[in-house]
Amino acid sequence: MSRAEFDREHKLVTSYLFPPFALAGARLSIAFYILVTLxxxxxxxxxxxxSIDSFFSYFTNLTFIGLCAYFFASGVQxxxxxxxxxxxxxxxxxxxILRYLHVLLLSTIATFPLLVTIVYWALLASSSTFATPYIAWSxxxxxALNTVFALFEVTLTSIGPMPWIDLPATLVMLGGYLGVAYITHATQGIxxxxxxxxxxxGAKLAAYIxxxxxxxxxxxxxxxGIIHLRERFTVHKSIKNLAKY
Structure with a gap:
């Protein structure tokens, strides 16, 4: 895609609901919250x-860092x-390459947080999930908030559908994370x-993967599907809002 064709409708930096400055403020506010949390x-x-040695070995933390990077980048743009x-x-x-990487980062933050949330609450949550105020907040x-942030971007902005090529790319990333997990076990024993x-x-491992x-x-x-539905029902509002800028 040439520079002249990339995001000609400015979907990556607009919202059908918020004016550009408000959207920039919302994105940067989310980014700052995540940064302070990290x-x-x-x-x-x-x-x-x-436990700092293994901090960057958790997919949850890597995904959270990805959210921080995306909201800072999109907020500045x-x-x-x-x-x-x-x-x-x-x-x-x-x-x-930088334009594609931005779109790929968007594809990851629109999907990975939902995967993290589902896997955590379905497989990993326990009685210790809210054991202390710090653990509960973390x-x-x-x-939970990771998915809220992802859904904010998917439902309340004007971003277009992710390219299909990003689906195998995200699967490759998940496969690469397995290497990180087993390298961590080999080096740190966890x-x-x-x-x-x-x-x-045992055999369940393959099923989980x-x-x-x-x-x-x-x-x-x-x-x-959510993005397509949102575009279908907000296209007229988007056009109306753009006319105000």
């Missing part, structure tokens, strides 16, 4: 829990667009998620 958790686990909404925004003139932020332990799970891959496919398709 920094606090890094500090806490470095000093209180002594939206801010520049808001300053002059009849012109382009910086991403449109950047190299093709779990709510990373296993399984980041109990269902990845082959000794405990396949199930998560199928879950990602289903979530990707459902999110695409």
């Amino acid at each position: 920094v606090f958790q890094l500090a806490w686990e470095s000093t209180k829990d002594d 939206t801010f520049f667009y808001a300053r002059s909404p009849i012109s382009d925004y910086p991403l449109q003139s950047w190299p093709r 779990n709510i932020s990373k296993h 399984y980041t998620y109990s269902f990845l332990d082959p000794k405990k799970q 396949v199930g998560i891959a199928v879950g990602q496919i289903v979530i990707f398709v459902v999110v695409l």
